[in-house]
Ligand code: ADP
């Protein structure tokens with residue numbers, strides 16, 4: 001059952017007509033209200049009326065993260081400040097943050113989008129929902145909070161951190177749905193085991209997890225360790241936060257809230273459109289926002305779009321799970337390596353936990369990829385010989401399948417720092 005059948009299950013042709021009308025409105029709005037877009041549209045000589053079909057979106061200018069930085073804090077805001085009712089910021093830790101202003105109407109739409117996500121994950125009014133995303137400027141906490149409120153759930157706004165307390169409340173309150181990053185879900189699961197209160201024995205049945213890349217292997221691990229269904233949720237601050245895309249029961253890709261976001265994929269180098277079914281950088285246009293709608297925002301997230309009928313009845317296009325950003329790619333002695341590739345190879349190894357850190361450094365003139373990963377207790381109990389054997393096995397597996405030599409260090413259980421929000425998986429120590 002969809003939260004909003006009218007839009008979520010709208011026949012594609014009707015949906016596309018709706019999108020075109022909203023796109024034109026947005027282009028006119030930006031032309032009138034935001035000098036940055038006025039200039040850009042003039043430079044390209046394009047007006048809202050030139051958009052005759054959705055393909056004409058290719059005539060519009062791209063927007064990149066630096067445009068937001070250059071216009072910090074409110075240069076791209078299309079409404080006067082007295083119409084802005086909320087400001088969020090990106091969770092980025094370097095440089096000036098990305099600001100996200102919302103009008104009351106924008107907040108309303110965001111809430112609706114998150115309600116759809118929860119509903120698709122089978123969350124209902126009767127559910128007790130623990131929100132362990134950080135509250136505050138980060139969009140995760142308040143975004144899920146508003147959506148769960150809209151569904152009518154019992155909301156437990158724990159925010160992230162103080163993991164022991166998270167476990168205790170989860171048990172005492174009989175929490176049935178958990179919202180947090182996938183890495184924090186694993187942290188909670190581990191803490192629960194340590195406290196001898198395994199999550200499997202609790203009423204928790206579903207996790208709405210996102211805000212960071214995670215592999216299918218990590219999903220399996222979470223589902224198995226916690227005895228729940230794990231559903232993906234995607235979003236970014238620049239376009240209003242979590243709730244842009246979500247998984248339904250099929251679990252093979254995320255539906256995009258297409259009545260709010262127009263999605264394209266482009267070749268990240270040539271910026272030419274990439275057809276459905278092929279990998280590209282996802283580019284998003286907000287077509288209903290008022291305070292800061294962006295045209296053709298380059299997300300840097302790499303995915304494949306598919307438009308096929310889905311058994312859930314939703315007509316929204318689906319994107320493949322995002323396992324990495326184009327700017328996460330590491331170049332190790334000329335070989336392109338995505339952290340998610342390493343994660344999925346590590347998940348083939350039985351003797352370890354999926355807790356790892358990739359360290360890239362210079363050894364003389366060459367790059368070295370050094371992987372620290374947690375071994376299971378049994379491995380360490382069996383002595384140093386076994387530890388070395390497992391290290392060699394992993395290095396061999398990676399060499400065999402990716403062709404790169406890596407340094408391996410198996411660290412004892414709980415040897416790596418746990419995540420309470422977005423996990424840090426890569427440390428690049430090479431001189432810049
Ligand atoms: P927020 O997670 O609140 O939107 P940011 O705007 O800082 O915070 O981060 C957005 C980025 O996080 C996205 O561009 C994407 O790289 C990553 N991300 C968010 N959700 C997911 C997800 N479900 N899977 C993979 N990556 C995700």
Ligand code: ZN
Nearest residue numbers: 248310312314
């Ligand atoms: Zn579906």
